[in-house]
Amino acid sequence: MDRILHFEQDEHGVVILTMNHGDTRNALTGNRLVDAFLAAFQRIEADPSVRVAIITGAGKVFSSGGSIHEMERQLGPDYDSAALRHEYKHGIQRLPLAMHKLEVPTIAAINGPAIGAGFDLACMCDIRIASERAIFAESFVKLGIIPGDGGAWFLPRLIGMSRAAEMTFTGDAIDTQQALEWGLLSKVVAPEQLIEESCKMARRIAANPPEAVRMSKRLLREGQHSRLDTLLEMSAAFQAIAHKTADHEQAVDAFIQQRAIKKTTH
Template identity: 35%
Template sequence: MSQATVLVDISDGVATLTLNRPDRMNAFNAAMHAEMRDALTEVKTSGARCCVLTGAGRAFCTGQDLADRVRKEGEPAPDLGASLEANYNRLIRLLKDLDMPVLAAVNGIAAGAGANLALACDIVIAARSAGFIQSFCKVGLIPDSGGTWVLPRLVGTARATALMMLGDKVSAEQAEAWGMIWRCVDDEALMPTALGMARHLAAQPTLGLALTRKALAASASNSLDDQLDLERDLQAIAGRSEDYREGVAAFMEKRPPRFQGR
């Protein structure tokens, strides 16, 4: 039996997905894409209230496994647009569709689509030895997996352009200084920090956090008036939640709240 390319662990309200092709630096092939889609579908219906994405071994993810793209002489060029639509675009959309906070625990190099997969998460924590590389320019491609959308919004157009055209590695410390990620931690502290934060988030009013994800996702393209209308509509949903009622009751009774994510 072949080894699973994505490991799924669900405990304490936290779903941890581990990319598991360490011999290939967790580069994606067709099998990993299929297993990742299945894993995200499982997480969505599992009752988990926070998701953590990390990698096995010395890399987080180095994007596409180019060994799967070697073309024999005489074969037609692959349709990479179709491949993106079937695989990476579906992956990013499934990730964004989760009704819970999503954390990336970047344990090593995150390159190409692997870097943009990490940056698509809500909160990114990276080990000090980790690094981020927009490596597409090294093989004649453009950044994908949402990279051209998210990276300029994180670090600005000037930095994003240079990173994508030069393919320079950004250290975890530099990524934190630039606001590309939330936090850089010592290697041995990565998973304890990420899982501790995930357990904390899983105990919070996760319906409200999911609605916050929706508001933030829309803010980049909305006008202020559109965003005010969206905030109104989402706040109406949050205001009818059990979590809001519990939060107010706990505040009035001066006790810790017991949120259920409903």
């Protein structure tokens, strides 16, 4: 596995994206990883056979977040605040925007520590499954900086404002048990079972009609900030589309046939 982001797709339409930059423990800055993610998302969006994407890391770390060497470079005299603002907007901030727009569901298979921007990357996913070896830290304040990649938007929506504030203000790490209790994770598994369990979840999703799944994801996203009447209007429009799909027709026919068979056997 020599690519900085390995792309693997199976026959179920499940894509596994594996971060592979051991020198920086899968840092998201100071390398080509953000660009690689954006290219992978474009490939996924262009391929209607893709139904779910899993994001994980090679080695023992999910992602260390921002590269400390990159931070050291940014302290140099050539970088004023305006240059740094521009670099964030046209650098790592492209990742949360692209993740949020991605139509297919995403699963973070968190194989180890998810720190800073690496933790925020996990929070950008729709579902999180973690190895028992994982830890999580919104650690920016430890370095005298703030979540510059959208963590302050994602984290409170997952675990509530009070717990998000605790993680953000202290920068302290939490373990998988606490993350599970706080609703951050769907499941904690043994390290050797992480990809298998993530793929099982992905295939359960992939077994459903893909357009219904994509529209359902869009509604969940819109529901985070829309008024109820606005969301209901959007839901009515999506439902009108869904009712006229072949997948819905086949599902209704199958249900009716199954019910008829049950009646004749009782």
